[in-house]
Amino acid sequence: MAKRCRFLLFLPLVLFSFFTSASPLSITKSDFAALREIKNSLTDVPSSSAAATRFFSSWDFSSGADPCTSFTGVTCFSSRVTILSLGTGLSDSRGLAGTLSPAIAKLTELSQLILFSGIVTGPIPSRLGNLRNLKVISLTNNRLTGEIPPGIFNLPNLHTLDLSHNQLSGRIPPATPGLNQLKVLILSNNQLLGKLPSTFWDQLLHMDLSNNYITGTLPEKMPSELRYLSVSNNRLWGPIDGLESLSELAYLDLSMNRFSGPIPNTLFRPGITSMLLQRNNLSGLVPQSPPWSYVAGSTFDLSHNFLTGELTPALIGVETLFLNNNRLNGLVPEGYAQSVKSGTMKTLYLQHNYITGFPIEEGYVLPETTAVCLSYNCMEEPPLGMAACPASAGDQISRPAYQCAASRYHNSSSMV
Template sequence: MAKKCFLLLLALVLYLIHSQSTNAQSQNKISPIDLDALLQIKNTLVDIAISTSPHFFSSWDFDSSDPCSSFAGVTCSSSEQSRRVYSLVLGTGLSDSPGLTGTLSPSIVNLTELTQLVLFAGIVTGPIPLQLGSLKKLRVISLTNNRLTGAIPESIFTLPDLHTLDLSHNQLSGTIPVTLFALNQLKVLVLASNRISGQLPSGFPQQLLHLDFSQNNISGMLPQWMPSSLRYLSASQNRMWGALNCLELISELVYLDLSMNHFSGGLPASLFQPKLNSMLLQRNNLSGGLPPLPPYLYGPGSIIDLSHNFLTGELTQVLVGVESLFLNNNQLTGTVPKEYFESVSLGRTKTLYLQHNYITGYPTAAVSSSSLPRDTVAVCLSYNCMVVPAVVGLMECPGGVGGQISRPAYQCSAFHNKSTISLKKEDHINI
């Protein structure tokens, strides 16, 4: 009797162990829908150089491996009976990896629990799947440095939880949908280096921190109401125009690049603050003078480039201490304040470009071979309305005019007379 009871107890224990094992296997099994989607994704993408070992898809063995535990770039949930893919990272992103080629399978849209989709650099072609906007849980979409074509699906700009959208360095075309402003979770938007055209939407999400649509074919003006939260804004190398007044209320900017456009008008005084450590506005049509403000405490690595504009007036002290300062190719006049050369002598300023202006003087005592560390700095005053000191000779000055160190006297006289007449007209109007 005791033996029979023992056998029954043993059978019960074995049954419970088997049952627990079966339940565990059931919980660890990936959803058949997700499994099929991964298979379709692999069928449309291949490693550019499969001879390299190991290549990205070497771990994607559908016959013997568990995708959730062994497939590179695949991360699954662990709480459901049927496990679902919630993160898909395609490619390694390593510098020695040539990346993937092929196309993005529309089957990605069957991964309905996906929160993150990343495609590292390669030569993937074709369009972004139109149905991507049906993945309502997506928070991160990063498909950079490939050869994707076509328009950005408008449905992407309706994803309720989208935090980061980076489609930079592709061949995408079309316009930016006006529905963009409704993305109330979006913090990072990067569309740089594409073929996007048209004008910008009338507004951006107000919580946006990082906005980059540089190197496209975008025209028109910046929206009147730019997000006050912006810390990074780049719109360089487009066809944009208009004044920069819309930037006056953006107090958190750290990086600003609007270079190589057609922006005009004056420089908002609010842009001149130490928090804005990089301000690149070169090659526009900006005019007016520098604000008459005291110098700020610009830190190491600071760069301000206002070159190739139409800035006028005397050089104020507002930019003293900037590490790399480019004011060349403008219409600045007067004498360079001694504080700029003192900053060079102290090693705070390492590049000071003032060439191709109408500057008439500099503090002789501050400019000498003993005070300027010529081996570690680049200072240029050539092609102005003065005799250039030998210590800052033509060797440090790019874009020389046939070896001409000083601007011809007739140019200086003509510019001075024109400026005087303009000032008299302005005074007459003010009266």
């Protein structure tokens, strides 16, 4: 009887061990094989820290462990891999090295593909364009090369494409009519060239193409829902009046290009938080619009252009305003001085213009959080001195008299 009892107690352990070892993995064989190929093409970058996190330490194909529950960065649904995050993204990890295996395309139910910062090289597998369930592709801060596979831009469910901070080259493939899912496009800090596509995705909300070698002009029609647009530090030129229809725009960065012509009045409205247009060839007057109550932290940089005429009240409510290195003249409106005194405007750079007066008492002490620079204008001595001026403003207090006289003549004659 005692032996029978001992056997009955032992039997559940035997059965548990049998079914555990005999039960198949929850992942499909094809996805299991694809993960093995992916691992064979990548490796953890060695770290001098013994405690550094190694991403592939959990990817053990010989232990019988189920990748869906045991492999870091692998998420499954119904036995298929749906999310693949390669690398940890942690500060103590140097990321991954190697190349991206074409076997990624065998994970046919994949909805998200993420590659964290590392030194992965080589091309983006062209077969990614076959993964019709992909919603997110984020392959940032690596050393990927070659052109962007055109098929990626035809994925019907793609919402976010972030390939920034790589070494990608070639042209940006054009948008395909009827594919309206793409909302976020980030291709900044690569080596892309050629002209911008004539059309973009209708529902695009965020587009960052900065720090490339893109040429030509802005498309005549931009996505009407666009809220974030950056094409800074490229080789773009021409007018920017095509941006007039972007009523939802909150962040605009066209800096360090060759854009010319006037700044559209419609860009100056309460909803915009950042307008960075510095170092272009923009000309004309500062737009005539009411002094909006811009949001806290708003930054407008219109410096290093060819803006002329007197400064209008349009920008009184901006928190950080750079208008230096233009051709502005005349008196600064009273509202700017009041905004500076109250601390609403924390930075106002007007140096290197032809301004003749700023309505503030000589020797007035600014709030500690405020910086105003008025040097190298047509004032004998700036009322606030040069203490708040940056080093790039130089050490000259005022413009030479002959330059100011020439400016007055030019402005008066141009009004005839």
